Amino acid sequence: MSERVNVKKKSPAPGSTPDASVSGESVPDAAGPDAAGPDAGKPIAAGKAEAVLPALGPLGTLRWAWTQLTSMRTALFLLLLLAVAAVPGSLFPQRPANPSIVTQYIKDHPDYGKILDSVQLYDVYSSAWFSAIYILLFISLIGCVIPRAIAHYKAMRSQPPRTPARLSRLPEYGTLVIPADAGIPASQAITDAAGLLKKRGYRVDVRDRDGKRPSLGAERGFLREVGNLLFHTSLIGVLVAVAVGGLFGYSGQRILVEGDTFVNTLVGYDQFTPGTNFQSSQLQPYSVQLDKFQITFDRESKGKFGQPINFKADVTTKETPDAPAKKEVLKVNDPLSLGGTSMYLTGNGYAPVVTVRDGAGNVAMQGPVVAKLQGDNYYSSVVVKVPDAKPEQLAFAGFFLPTAFVTDQGVSFSGDPELINPQLTLNSYYGDLGLNDGSPQNVFELDVRKLTPLNARNLDTKGIVLTPGTTHTLPDGKGSISFDGVKRYVGVDIHHNPGQLYALIFALLAVAGLVTSLYVNRRRVWVRTGTHEDGRTMVEYGLLARGEDHRLAGEAAAIRSLLARGWDVDAAVSDSSQSAPSGGADNDRAGTDVSGDGQAQAPTDPHATDFIPSSAGSPESKKDQ
Amino acid sequence: MFPINETMGQFSELFMLLAAGTYTVAFIAFAWDLAKSSKVLRAVDLKAATLSGAVAAKVPVAAGAGAAPAAVDRADADVAGPVGRAERPSSSVSRAAQQGDAGIGQTADGGMRYAGERRVPARVAVAVTVLGAAIHAAGVITRAIGSGRVPWGNMYEFLTTGAFVVVAVFLLVLIRRDLRFLGTFVIGLAIIMLVAASVAFWTPVGHLVPALQSYWLIIHVSIAVLSSALFTLTFAMSALQLVQSHRQKSIAAGGADKLGFMRLVPSALSLENLSYRINAIAFVGWTFTLMFGAIWAEKAWGRFWGWDTKEVWTFVIWVVYAGYLHARATRGWTGTRAAWLSIVGYLCVVFNFTIVNQFFNGLHSYSGL
Numbered sequence: 002m003s004e005r006v007n008v009k010k011k012s013p014a015p016g017s018t019p020d021a022s023v024s025g026e027s028v029p030d031a032a033g034p035d036a037a038g039p040d041a042g043k044p045i046a047a048g049k050a051e052a053v054l055p056a057l058g059p060l061g062t063l064r065w066a067w068t069q070l071t072s073m074r075t076a077l078f079l080l081l082l083l084a085v086a087a088v089p090g091s092l093f094p095q096r097p098a099n100p101s102i103v104t105q106y107i108k109d110h111p112d113y114g115k116i117l118d119s120v121q122l123y124d125v126y127s128s129a130w131f132s133a134i135y136i137l138l139f140i141s142l143i144g145c146v147i148p149r150a151i152a153h154y155k156a157m158r159s160q161p162p163r164t165p166a167r168l169s170r171l172p173e174y175g176t177l178v179i180p181a182d183a184g185i186p187a188s189q190a191i192t193d194a195a196g197l198l199k200k201r202g203y204r205v206d207v208r209d210r211d212g213k214r215p216s217l218g219a220e221r222g223f224l225r226e227v228g229n230l231l232f233h234t235s236l237i238g239v240l241v242a243v244a245v246g247g248l249f250g251y252s253g254q255r256i257l258v259e260g261d262t263f264v265n266t267l268v269g270y271d272q273f274t275p276g277t278n279f280q281s282s283q284l285q286p287y288s289v290q291l292d293k294f295q296i297t298f299d300r301e302s303k304g305k306f307g308q309p310i311n312f313k314a315d316v317t318t319k320e321t322p323d324a325p326a327k328k329e330v331l332k333v334n335d336p337l338s339l340g341g342t343s344m345y346l347t348g349n350g351y352a353p354v355v356t357v358r359d360g361a362g363n364v365a366m367q368g369p370v371v372a373k374l375q376g377d378n379y380y381s382s383v384v385v386k387v388p389d390a391k392p393e394q395l396a397f398a399g400f401f402l403p404t405a406f407v408t409d410q411g412v413s414f415s416g417d418p419e420l421i422n423p424q425l426t427l428n429s430y431y432g433d434l435g436l437n438d439g440s441p442q443n444v445f446e447l448d449v450r451k452l453t454p455l456n457a458r459n460l461d462t463k464g465i466v467l468t469p470g471t472t473h474t475l476p477d478g479k480g481s482i483s484f485d486g487v488k489r490y491v492g493v494d495i496h497h498n499p500g501q502l503y504a505l506i507f508a509l510l511a512v513a514g515l516v517t518s519l520y521v522n523r524r525r526v527w528v529r530t531g532t533h534e535d536g537r538t539m540v541e542y543g544l545l546a547r548g549e550d551h552r553l554a555g556e557a558a559a560i561r562s563l564l565a566r567g568w569d570v571d572a573a574v575s576d577s578s579q580s581a582p583s584g585g586a587d588n589d590r591a592g593t594d595v596s597g598d599g600q601a602q603a604p605t606d607p608h609a610t611d612f613i614p615s616s617a618g619s620p621e622s623k624k625d626q
Numbered sequence: 627m628f629p630i631n632e633t634m635g636q637f638s639e640l641f642m643l644l645a646a647g648t649y650t651v652a653f654i655a656f657a658w659d660l661a662k663s664s665k666v667l668r669a670v671d672l673k674a675a676t677l678s679g680a681v682a683a684k685v686p687v688a689a690g691a692g693a694a695p696a697a698v699d700r701a702d703a704d705v706a707g708p709v710g711r712a713e714r715p716s717s718s719v720s721r722a723a724q725q726g727d728a729g730i731g732q733t734a735d736g737g738m739r740y741a742g743e744r745r746v747p748a749r750v751a752v753a754v755t756v757l758g759a760a761i762h763a764a765g766v767i768t769r770a771i772g773s774g775r776v777p778w779g780n781m782y783e784f785l786t787t788g789a790f791v792v793v794a795v796f797l798l799v800l801i802r803r804d805l806r807f808l809g810t811f812v813i814g815l816a817i818i819m820l821v822a823a824s825v826a827f828w829t830p831v832g833h834l835v836p837a838l839q840s841y842w843l844i845i846h847v848s849i850a851v852l853s854s855a856l857f858t859l860t861f862a863m864s865a866l867q868l869v870q871s872h873r874q875k876s877i878a879a880g881g882a883d884k885l886g887f888m889r890l891v892p893s894a895l896s897l898e899n900l901s902y903r904i905n906a907i908a909f910v911g912w913t914f915t916l917m918f919g920a921i922w923a924e925k926a927w928g929r930f931w932g933w934d935t936k937e938v939w940t941f942v943i944w945v946v947y948a949g950y951l952h953a954r955a956t957r958g959w960t961g962t963r964a965a966w967l968s969i970v971g972y973l974c975v976v977f978n979f980t981i982v983n984q985f986f987n988g989l990h991s992y993s994g995l
C-alpha cells in the first residue's frame with residue numbers, strides 16, 4: 002500500500018523537488034484495484050515467493066500459505082466455492098428441515114440414497130465440507146481485514162503522498178494561468194488552493210511553500226476503506242451472532258385447542274428442541290390461553306374459492322403466573338412476544354369433541370380430538386385412543402370432514418372448509434393399545450396389528466358414521482361413542498433466539514459499510530504552482546482515484562471552477578494549450594488518454610514538456626519516462 | 627381487506643396483451659435500427675476505405691495498440707504509469723478501437739451519451755416502447771385495483787409487474803445514457819415475460835394467502851424485482867461485452883469485422899464499467915432483499931434463516947455477485963472473467979424466479995399443520 006511506502010524516508014530535503022514520487026508514491030496506487038489489498042504494493046515479492054517455493058523452510062511455507070490464503074484471489078475462489086457448495090442443499094431434501102422426507106428419499110433411491118448420505122448431502126449446511134469452506138473464508142477474511150485496518154490507520158495519520166513530478170500523467174489533469182497583474186504569487190496561489198481543498202473536505206499538506214515551485218498534496222475519502230473494513234468485519238459479527246443463537250436458543254411446538262392453555266415449561270411443549278447450552282431455568286413460565294380461533298375463507302374469487310385468507314387467534318396471556326391477564330391477537334406474520342420468546346401461528350385445523358363410554362358404562366374419555374389435515378377443505382384424519390376404557394381398551398381411527406359429500410362410487414370428500422355438514426367416519430377396535438409400557442407413541446397414528454376390529458367397512462358391523470349430537474353403540478356391549486361438537490385448534494411454534502438481534506445489528510452495520518465503501522470516493526489531488534518569467538502564475542493540478550470512481554472527471558471540473566473563481570480567472574479559457582481533462586467519458590478518457598499505456602510513453606504525448614517543469618534533466622525524471 | 631374487482635382484472639389482462647403487442651412493434655423497430663445502422667456504417671466504412679488512405683494510416687495504430695495486450699499486461703504487473711483504475715488490461719483493446727474511430731472495428735461512444743446522428747428507427751422504437759410501457763403501467767395498476775393489494779403475489783403478477791419494472795428501469799436509464807443498443811434484448815425479454823405470464827401462469831385476481839399478507843411483501847419483493855431488473859440490464863451488457871471484446875480482439879489481430887451491428891455498441895471496457903456501476907447498485911439492493919427476506923422469515927416462521935430453497939438461491943446470487951465485485955478488484959479477473967460472473971449471477975436470478983413459483987405453491991401448506 003502506498004501509505005506504507007515510507008514518506009519520511011523518501012521525502013526530499015526542503016527546497017528540492019520530489020522527483021521520485023511518480024515511481025515511488027503514486028505508482029503503487031496505480032497498480033489498480035489490487036492496491037487496496039493486503040498484498041498490494043508487493044506483487045513482485047509475492048511472485049518471487051511463489052517461484053522459490055521449493056526452497057522454503059517450514060516457517061517460510063507457513064508464511065507462504067498464509068499469504069496465499071489471505072490473497073484476493075483466494076477470497077474470490079472461496080466465495081465462488083461457497084456459492085457452488087450451497088446449491089446441493091436446495092436439490093436434495095435436508096434433514097434439519099424435514100428428517101422424515103430424507104428417510105423416505107433414501108428408501109426411494111436405494112441405489113444412491115445412502116451414498117449421498119455418506120457425503121453429508123442431506124446435511125449440507127452443517128457438513129464438514131461446507132463448514133470448511135466458510136471457516137476458511139472467514140479466516141481469510143480476518144487475515145485480510147486486520148492488516149488492512151492497521152495499514153489504513155497509519156494512512157489516516159500520515160501526510161498525503163508527495164507531489165508527483167509529472168502531474169500530467171495523472172488520470173485527470175488541468176492547468177490554470179493567473180495573469181501577472183492579479184498580484185497572486187505562486188506561494189499565495191498554493192495557499193489559496195490549500196484553503197479551497199480543505200473546505201472541500203480534503204486533508205491538505207503544502208510543500209515547499211516559499212520555494213520556486215510550491216505544491217500541495219491532498220487526500221479525502223478515508224471513509225471508503227473504513228466502510229469496506231466495517232462491511233467485512235460485520236460479516237464476522239453476523240456469523241458469530243448466528244452461532245450464539247444456536248448455542249443458547251431453543252424452540253418448540255404446541256397444539257392448542259380452543260380453551261386450552263399453554264404454560265412455558267418443558268412439559269408444556271409437545272415438541273422441544275433445545276440449543277446446545279440450554280438450561281430449563283431459561284424458561285419463563287408465562288401462559289397463553291386460546292380463547293377463539295377464526296378463519297376467513299375466500300368467497301369472492303372463483304379460482305381460489307374456499308381458500309383461507311385470514312387466520313386470527315384471540316388469546317389471553319399472562320407474562321408470569323401472577324401477572325394480570327391480557328387480551329392479545331395472534332396472526333400469521335404477526336407473532337406474540339412473551340418472556341423473551343416469540344410465538345408463531347403455524348397451523349390449524351378442527352378438533353371434533355367426542356365422548357367414549359366403555360363396556361362398564363362409564364365415561365372413559367371426553368374432549369376434543371385433534372384431527373390431522375390430509376386433503377383439501379380440511380379433510381382430516383382422526384385417531385382416538387381410550388386406554389382408560391374397561392374391561393377392554395378401545396381405539397378409533399377414521400376421518401373428519403367439515404362438509405361431507407359422497408360420490409356415486411362411494412368415495413367421500415369434503416366439499417367446503419367450513420362446518421356445513423360435519424361428519425366423523427370411524428372404524429373401532431379393542432385390545433391392548435400398548436401404552437402401558439410407557440414407550441412414546443405418535444398420537445396421530447394407531448397401530449392396529451394387535452387390536453381386534455369392531456367396526457369397519459368390510460365387516461358386517463360396517464363403519465361408524467357420526468354427525469354432531471349422535472351416538473353410536475359399539476357391538477358386543479363394548480361401549481359407545483358420541484360426537485358432541487367441533488372445536489378449532491391451532492399449532493404454534495415458540496422460539497427463543499438470543500443471537501437474532503445481534504445478527505440484525507451486524508447486518509445493518511454491514512450494509513452501512515457496504516454503501517459507504519461503494520459510494521464514498523477516495524481521491525488525491527496535487528497542485529503545483531510556479532511563476533513564469535513574464536510574471537504570470539502558472540497552476541497545474543492532477544487528480545487520482547483509488548478504487549472505482551467514475552466521478553473523478555466531475556471532481557476535477559469542480560475543483561477547477563472553484564480555483565478559477567477564487568482567483569477570478571476564466572476556467573474555460575486559461576486552459577491554454579493543454580488538453581482538457583476528458584469530458585466525462587466514464588473513466589474511458591478516450592482521446593485524452595495519452596499516458597495510460599504504461600511505461601512506453603505514446604510518441605504523441607502532448608505533455609512531453611511539463612507545464613511547470615519540475616526537474617527537467619534530472620536523472621530521476623528520465624527514469625519516469 | 628379490499629374486495630375483489632373482476633372487471634378491473636379483465637381490463638388488466640387486456641392491457642397486458644395490448645402492451646405485449648405494442649412491445650412487439652418496438653422490438654421490430656429496435657431490430658431494424660441494429661440492422662440498418664450496421665448496413666449504413668458498413669457502407670460508410672467501405673467508402674472511406676476506398677476513397678482515402680487516411681483510414682489505412684489509422685489501422686496500424688489501432689492494430690498496434692490492440693496487439694499490445696500482452697505488453698500492457700506486463701506493464702500492469704510491474705505497476706506502470708499512474709493510470710486510473712479504469713485502465714485495465716482489457717482496456718488496451720478498447721483504446722485501440724477508439725483510436726480507429728472511423729476505421730474498421732468501430733465501437734459506439736464509451737460514455738454512452740446521445741450522439742448527434744439521428745437514428746430514426748431507434749427513435750421510433752423508444753417512442754413505441756414508451757407507449758407500450760404506459761399501457762403496461764395501466765395493466766399493472768388495474769391489476770392492483772382489481773385485487774385490492776400490491777400486484778405481486780403470484781407468478782403471473784411477478785412476471786407482468788417484473789416485465790414492467792424491467793422496461794421502466796430501461797427507459798429511466800435511457801434518459802441519461804444511450805443504451806438503445808440493448809433495446810431488442812430488453813423488449814424481447816419483456817415480451818417473453820408477458821407471454822409466459824398469460825399462457826403458462828395465468829391467475830385471476832384474488833386475495834393473498836395469509837402467509838403473504840405482510841408489509842414485508844411490499845418492501846422485500848419490490849426491492850427484489852427492482853434489483854433483478856438492474857441485473858437484467860447488466861446481464862445484457864456483460865453478454866455484449868464478451869462479444870465486443872472478442873470482436874475487438876479479432877479485428878485488432880487483423881480479422882474481418884463480421885459483427886457489423888456491434889458498432890452501435892460501446893467498447894468492451896465501457897460496457898464493463900457501466901455494468902459494474904449498475905451491478906454495485908443492484909448488489910446493495912440484493913443485500914436488502916436478503917436482509918428483509920430474513921426479517922420477514924423471522925416474522926412468519928420464527929427463524930430468520932432456514933436454508934430453504936428460496937433462501938439458498940437468494941444467498942447463492944448474493945455470493946456470486948459479491949464474487950463479481952471481488953473479481954473486479956482482483957488482478958487477472960477483470961474484463962471477460964468478471965463478465966462471466968455477472969452472467970452466471972443473472973442465470974441464478976432467473977433460476978430463482980422459476981423456483982419462486984414452486985415456493986409459493988408450497989405456502990398453501992400454511993392452511994394446516
Ligand code: HEM
Nearest residue numbers: 037038071072073076141142145229232236518948951955
Ligand atoms: C464472507 C465473504 C466475503 C464477502 C461476502 C465479501 C464481499 C465483498 C463485497 C461485496 C465487496 C465490495 C464492496 C466493497 O468494496 O466494500 C468486497 C470488497 C473487498 N473485499 Fe470482500 N468479501 C468477503 C471476503 C473477503 C476476503 C476473505 C477478503 C480478503 C482476502 C476480502 C477482501 C476484499 C477487498 C480487498 C475488497 C475491496 C475491493 C475494492 O477495492 O474494490 N473480502 N467484498
